[in-house]
Amino acid sequence: MSSDNSLVRFVDIQKSYDGVSLVVKSLNLDVAHGEFLTMLGPSGSGKTTCLMMLAGFEPATHGEIYLKDNPINRVPPHKRGIGMVFQNYALFPHMTVAENLAFPLQVRDMDKSEQKQRVDRALDMVQLGPFGDRRPAQLSGGQQQRVAVARSLVFDPDLVLMDEPLGALDKNLREQMQYEIKHISENLGLTVVYVTHDQSEALTMSNRIAVFDDGIIQQCAPPEVLYEKPENAFCANFIGENNRFLGKVSEDNGDTVKVEIDNNAGTVIAKKVNVGGVGDRSTLSLRPERVTVNPEPGSLPNIFNGVAEELIYLGDHIRTRFTVLGHDDFIVKIPNSANHAQLEEGGTANIGWTAEDCRALDPSD
Amino acid sequence: MATAEAENNEVITTADGVPLKESLKKALWQRKKTALLLVAPLFLFVLITFLIPIFDMLIRSVDNSIAGEQFPGVVVELSDWALDSTELPDEATFQALIQDFKVGAKEKTISRLGRRLNYEKSGMSGLFRKTARKIKKLESPESATAAMIAIDKKWGNIETWRLIKRESGKYSSSYYLAAFDAKKNSDGSFSMKSEEQQVYLNLFWRTIRLSFTITFLTIILGYPIAYLLSTVKTKTSNMLIILVLLPFWTSLLVRTSSWIALLQKEGVINDILVGLGLLGDDNRLAMIHNEAGTVIAMTHILLPFMVLPLFSVMKTIPPSWVRAARSMGATPFTAFVRIYLPNTVAGIGAGGILVFILAIGYYITPALVGGTKGTLISNFIAYHVSTSLNWGLAAALGTILLLLVLALYILYDKVVGINNMKLG
Ligand SMILES: Nc1ncnc2c1ncn2[C@@H]1O[C@H](COP(=O)(O)OP(=O)(O)O)[C@@H](O)[C@H]1O
Ligand SMILES: [Mg+2]
Numbered sequence: 001m002s003s004d005n006s007l008v009r010f011v012d013i014q015k016s017y018d019g020v021s022l023v024v025k026s027l028n029l030d031v032a033h034g035e036f037l038t039m040l041g042p043s044g045s046g047k048t049t050c051l052m053m054l055a056g057f058e059p060a061t062h063g064e065i066y067l068k069d070n071p072i073n074r075v076p077p078h079k080r081g082i083g084m085v086f087q088n089y090a091l092f093p094h095m096t097v098a099e100n101l102a103f104p105l106q107v108r109d110m111d112k113s114e115q116k117q118r119v120d121r122a123l124d125m126v127q128l129g130p131f132g133d134r135r136p137a138q139l140s141g142g143q144q145q146r147v148a149v150a151r152s153l154v155f156d157p158d159l160v161l162m163d164e165p166l167g168a169l170d171k172n173l174r175e176q177m178q179y180e181i182k183h184i185s186e187n188l189g190l191t192v193v194y195v196t197h198d199q200s201e202a203l204t205m206s207n208r209i210a211v212f213d214d215g216i217i218q219q220c221a222p223p224e225v226l227y228e229k230p231e232n233a234f235c236a237n238f239i240g241e242n243n244r245f246l247g248k249v250s251e252d253n254g255d256t257v258k259v260e261i262d263n264n265a266g267t268v269i270a271k272k273v274n275v276g277g278v279g280d281r282s283t284l285s286l287r288p289e290r291v292t293v294n295p296e297p298g299s300l301p302n303i304f305n306g307v308a309e310e311l312i313y314l315g316d317h318i319r320t321r322f323t324v325l326g327h328d329d330f331i332v333k334i335p336n337s338a339n340h341a342q343l344e345e346g347g348t349a350n351i352g353w354t355a356e357d358c359r360a361l362d363p364s365d
Numbered sequence: 366m367a368t369a370e371a372e373n374n375e376v377i378t379t380a381d382g383v384p385l386k387e388s389l390k391k392a393l394w395q396r397k398k399t400a401l402l403l404v405a406p407l408f409l410f411v412l413i414t415f416l417i418p419i420f421d422m423l424i425r426s427v428d429n430s431i432a433g434e435q436f437p438g439v440v441v442e443l444s445d446w447a448l449d450s451t452e453l454p455d456e457a458t459f460q461a462l463i464q465d466f467k468v469g470a471k472e473k474t475i476s477r478l479g480r481r482l483n484y485e486k487s488g489m490s491g492l493f494r495k496t497a498r499k500i501k502k503l504e505s506p507e508s509a510t511a512a513m514i515a516i517d518k519k520w521g522n523i524e525t526w527r528l529i530k531r532e533s534g535k536y537s538s539s540y541y542l543a544a545f546d547a548k549k550n551s552d553g554s555f556s557m558k559s560e561e562q563q564v565y566l567n568l569f570w571r572t573i574r575l576s577f578t579i580t581f582l583t584i585i586l587g588y589p590i591a592y593l594l595s596t597v598k599t600k601t602s603n604m605l606i607i608l609v610l611l612p613f614w615t616s617l618l619v620r621t622s623s624w625i626a627l628l629q630k631e632g633v634i635n636d637i638l639v640g641l642g643l644l645g646d647d648n649r650l651a652m653i654h655n656e657a658g659t660v661i662a663m664t665h666i667l668l669p670f671m672v673l674p675l676f677s678v679m680k681t682i683p684p685s686w687v688r689a690a691r692s693m694g695a696t697p698f699t700a701f702v703r704i705y706l707p708n709t710v711a712g713i714g715a716g717g718i719l720v721f722i723l724a725i726g727y728y729i730t731p732a733l734v735g736g737t738k739g740t741l742i743s744n745f746i747a748y749h750v751s752t753s754l755n756w757g758l759a760a761a762l763g764t765i766l767l768l769l770v771l772a773l774y775i776l777y778d779k780v781v782g783i784n785n786m787k788l789g
Contacts, residue, residue, distance in 0.1 A: 055692055078700075104694050
């Protein structure tokens with residue numbers, strides 16, 4: 001991403017709280033104007049820390065953060081013009097909803113009539129028009145969430161940060177709010193840095209996802225790339241469902257490799273993505289929906305005999321657990337199409353996949 | 366079917382035919398009984414050690430039954446003698462006086478009434494003792510009036526009789542008047558005592574003033590500490606709380622002597638200030654045995670009562686509130702004043718009312734380090750209870766103090782709301 005289009009740039013950011021370990025290890029990341037970027041990662045991977053450094057509440061131990069090409073390490077939070085939505089909403093309990101929304105305008109000494117106009121517009125945007133006089137405690141969780149979003153936008157910040165804003169909502173409401181936030185950000189052309197540990201939320205909302213683990217960005221890519229072309233075992237595993245085999249590379253053919261699965265279970269031909277040469281260990285990753293049951297013999301490079309251990313009928317597809325290549329946790333999603341394979345628990349079947357769909361990645365544990 | 370039946374009989378019964386309401390009542394009564402049994406011991410304890418004594422205090426502050434007990438005859442005779450009369454009471458009254466005195470002197474109880482009347486007018490105690498001594502030799506005189514005046518001229522003074530008449534009721538307001546530095550004039554009207562005789566108004570004023578000062582100081586000193594405690598790790602804050610509570614754990618005498626060592630004219634602080642040249646050797650600060658001593662020592666002792674409620678409120682304030690305010694453009698100062706401070710008002714209120722109420726009734730510390738200028742109302746109550754034995758006045762002062770605290774409490778409830786109060 002070219003730097004003239006980027007709104008935020010993290011350059012070689014490192015962060016340590018205790019002087020012993022690095023919570024963020026060398027972060028380099030650009031966020032473009034108008035982009036919805038999600039930091040996705042398990043709890044403790046340093047996402048909040050990155051957000052706090054960007055907002056100005058934690059100093060970076062090393063490196064520089066640029067906002068519109070200006071270094072901001074020494075700019076105090078209130079001068080950064082960054083809107084923020086917190087996980088527990090951080091609404092001010094002693095103020096009404098309207099007062100909460102007016103707060104950022106008051107501290108900017110905006111005149112009263114414009115304050116009111118903007119507050120009303122923000123409330124309408126999140127469909128809370130009639131609730132201006134209520135206290136936050138008198139609102140439901142979802143409504144509080146909307147107030148928090150409206151409050152972070154009411155002063156037209158350049159950038160909005162959201163730290164697991166939907167974490168406290170139940171599933172239905174969460175999904176609804178995902179769409180609402182996405183639409184608001186699209187309509188207003190906002191630049192959003194969003195933090196979540198929920199991969200489906202990240203896939204739904206983002207233009208780009210930065211997958212965090214252990215203080216490092218494992219991969220930063222649009223959702224479809226991340227899902228279909230994970231570059232390492234962590235991303236493959238963290239995003240979407242994924243069958244894994246561990247083994248050793250026995251043959252390197254440039255685009256593809258042959259991998260001997262541990263315990264002499266068999267040899268699989270896979271796409272060479274993130275693996276060394278012959279003799280290196282590798283993790284093979286294969287999406288459950290990319291497996292064919294009872295393929296034409298010889299039509300696929302990888303065909304093995306498996307035992308169907310468990311069938312779960314899920315309507316649109318049948319989720320089947322196989323034992324294959326010495327693994328009893330191999331999942332296949334069989335689409336419920338007109339002439340799909342008929343299986344029984346305990347029965348055997350041939351299952352196969354292409355070399356393209358099976359990605360040879362780094363040997364993780 | 367079932368609902369139709371219920372409508373017909375209007376009584377819903379349980380399976381064994383007992384009306385539902387009754388069996389519910391029975392079940393609830395069991396629970397209530399348990400609850401009552403659980404509170405009964407504490408209730409009895411509080412009743413005996415707290416409520417009854419307070420009631421007794423209220424009674425004592427107006428009780429004047431001593432006049433009726435010691436002067437039964439005189440009180441009856443005086444009932445048709447008017448306060449504004451210009452003549453002495455009649456002969457019958459004097460005969461009753463002799464009779465009452467003879468009984469009282471024999472039982473050695475008459476001097477109590479003398480002491481009681483002495484509160485109103487000095488010299489009365491002496492008059493009663495002298496009369497009691499001489500009354501035994503008095504054998505049915507021709508004129509009781511003349512005989513009594515012969516014993517002491519004061520019996521012929523109309524003011525003496527007006528005093529007795531005024532204080533002959535079962536109840537008396539004189540203790541309260543004394544507590545407010547007022548007095549009853551001989552014609553029954555009230556007036557303030559002369560400036561140099563006033564004691565208690567100044568004392569109440571000083572008590573309130575010092576209590577406010579102490580409360581204010583504990584807020585100023587306690588707020589930053591509580592803030593620090595609420596932001597550090599639990600392990601660190603637990604240790605710091607121990608330091609805050611340290612004053613509770615040191616014995617009173619150790620504490621007092623260390624204050625004296627620190628604060629007196631030849632004490633550590635003065636020595637340091639003189640040593641640094643900040644203070645001349647001949648104008649060392651007087652920081653003990655005066656108001657300053659009381660304020661310093663009591664602020665020290667009462668600080669935990671401010672810190673703990675503040676701490677417990679501040680602990681519930683997530684750092685994200687102030688952060689949210691800052692991200693919206695508020696300076697640290699604005700974020701503090703508009704967001705943090707309003708949410709700690711409950712803690713300031715709770716700590717403030719606690720410290721103020723404790724301070725207003727504090728006894729031991731002002732007694733030890735207050736000298737004469739730094740003593741509070743409680744010290745005078747204690748003096749009247751144990752030294753001057755004027756229990757009525759002590760009770761009146763105590764009652765006023767109690768009402769003061771109650772008024773404050775009600776005011777607080779109106780302004781802040783007692784339900785918002787958060788303690789520990
Ligand atoms: N204020 C802090 N002081 C010390 N350690 C912290 C602090 N905040 C976070 N950490 C540590 O840094 C790591 C990353 O935390 P965080 O950024 O909150 O992760 P995430 O938001 O991805 O769950 C965690 O191991 C956490 O314990
Ligand atoms: Mg987090």
